[in-house]
């Protein structure tokens with residue numbers, strides 16, 4: 001089991017909130033735990049497979065992680081190119097691909113790098129950034145760089161689709177000193193029983209939520225993992241897209257393809273380049 005974050009955890013929300021720092025990477029330093037925690041989340045995977053099939057591919061996935069979405073897309077016969085900042089998650093995906101059929105492997109191409117910088121010199125009919133990948137962009141300039149890269153990789157009639165959790169006032173208002181407990185779980189790599197609590201610290205000026213997870217095994221020392229998520233408000237997302245060259249911006253609700261509204265948890269956003277082509 002990899003417990004050590006790729007970058008050390010300095011401790012507070014004031015010191016976090018930079019792309020590539022501990023708050024952006026540590027949560028992805030234990031792929032076995034990630035898979036156990038999110039493996040049952042299927043509704044978004046089914047949605048992305050549906051739109052990938054419709055596009056006929058190839059699909060560019062930003063924040064591909066260890067392939068929760070990409071493996072399903074490739075399994076449906078669509079080629080995927082995945083970019084991720086976490087070497088650990090990509091190594092795990094490579095392992096999963098090596099254990100699968102060669103046909104699956106041949107449909108997946110991976111690139112280690114930052115979504116704000118990587119230039120592939122190719123265009124795609126569909127670019128996706130599933131499961132809150134954009135919440136790891138913290139400043140306006142991060143969004144500007146990332147959206148410029150997306151536009152460079154979109155075919156003239158291509159769509160850019162991503163989802164993000166809408167900020168919940170209750171989560172943002174939690175006492176940052178208080179730990180919220182959750183049931184114990186068996187760690188998939190070590191097989192030890194581990195207690196799990198979380199603490200939420202929200203910086204309302206920078207719109208950053210630091211979720212610190214504390215793991216306490218039955219034997220051995222506890223360890224903590226930070227996760228910093230930029231809180232994105234829907235009208236802010238619409239403005240960022242509009243002023244960075246996107247048009248035809250649609251918000252739908254929780255992967256149901258119905259319009260988003262005040263009850264939506266995950267907003268699914270679909271848009272295209274304002275300059276290139278007409279709607280796909």
Ligand SMILES: C[S@@+](CC[C@H](N)C(=O)[O-])C[C@H]1O[C@@H](n2cnc3c(N)ncnc32)[C@H](O)[C@@H]1O
Nearest residue numbers: 028063064065068084085086114115130131136
């Ligand atoms: C919540 S995970 C999503 C993984 C996968 N798409 C899924 O749905 O399970 C977000 C991913 O974004 C990656 N990430 C964070 N910041 C990034 C950046 N600046 N550039 C590329 N990838 C990044 C993380 O390493 C992580 O694998």
